[in-house]
Amino acid sequence: MKPKLLMLLFFVSSLLLVSCNKSDDDGGDAVTLNGIWHLNNVSGGFVGVDVDYDRGEVRWNFNLSTGVLSVENNLEKSDPEYAYSGLETGTYPFDVSEINGQEVVFIEGTDNGNYMVTSTMLTIDDRPADGFLRTFER
Numbered sequence: 704m705k706p707k708l709l710m711l712l713f714f715v716s717s718l719l720l721v722s723c724n725k726s727d728d729d730g731g732d733a734v735t736l737n738g739i740w741h742l743n744n745v746s747g748g749f750v751g752v753d754v755d756y757d758r759g760e761v762r763w764n765f766n767l768s769t770g771v772l773s774v775e776n777n778l779e780k781s782d783p784e785y786a787y788s789g790l791e792t793g794t795y796p797f798d799v800s801e802i803n804g805q806e807v808v809f810i811e812g813t814d815n816g817n818y819m820v821t822s823t824m825l826t827i828d829d830r831p832a833d834g835f836l837r838t839f840e841r
Contacts (some may be wrong), residue, residue, distance in 0.1 A: 726732065736799065736818065737767040740825050740839035745787040747830045754787050761788045762804070763839065772797045772810060789837060 742761035746753045764773040772795045778785040790810070797810045805817040808827060816829030816837075827841040 734820050734822050735767070736765045736820055736825065739764045739839065739840065742788060742837065743840045744838040744839075745789075745835050747833075747835045748787075749833050752787055752835070754784050754790070756784065758840070763790075767799075770796055770798060787835065 713718050733760070739757045740763045742756045742763070743758075744753070744755050760777050762775040762777075764775075772790075774790045774792055774795065776785075776788055776790065776792045778788055796812075798806060800807050800809065806819070808815050808818045814829075814832075816827045816832075816834060818825060818827045823841050824840070827837045827839075828834075829838050
């Protein structure tokens with residue numbers, strides 16, 4: 704009986720070791736602009752604003768394969784924070800380019816600033832042109 708138990712233990716241990724996959728530990732989400740981003744904060748500008756947004760108030764969905772940005776802006780136009788939320792609800796053509804070593808996003812052909820992406824955060828920085836720093840979360 705002991706050899707059968709030992710054989711079974713060896714078989715189960717082998718299965719567990721073989722089923723382990725290094726890619727499970729590689730950080731998960733790919734780092735890309737593609738996908739849904741929730742506006743979290745807007746800061747900067749000439750007057751130095753600093754506005755926080757609740758998740759779901761403003762959502763941007765970048766589709767790299769089609770070059771279309773879909774925006775869902777759930778703020779009322781009378782809300783003072785609406786002025787800094789960026790874009791109205793709708794779809795916009797966009798493109799990304801590398802300029803002087805910086806990744807830049809163009810929406811409807813207009814430079815919207817340098818962008819940086821991590822697996823959970825996107826920043827679009829237009830502050831050098833007295834613009835805003837927009838921070839998004841996945």
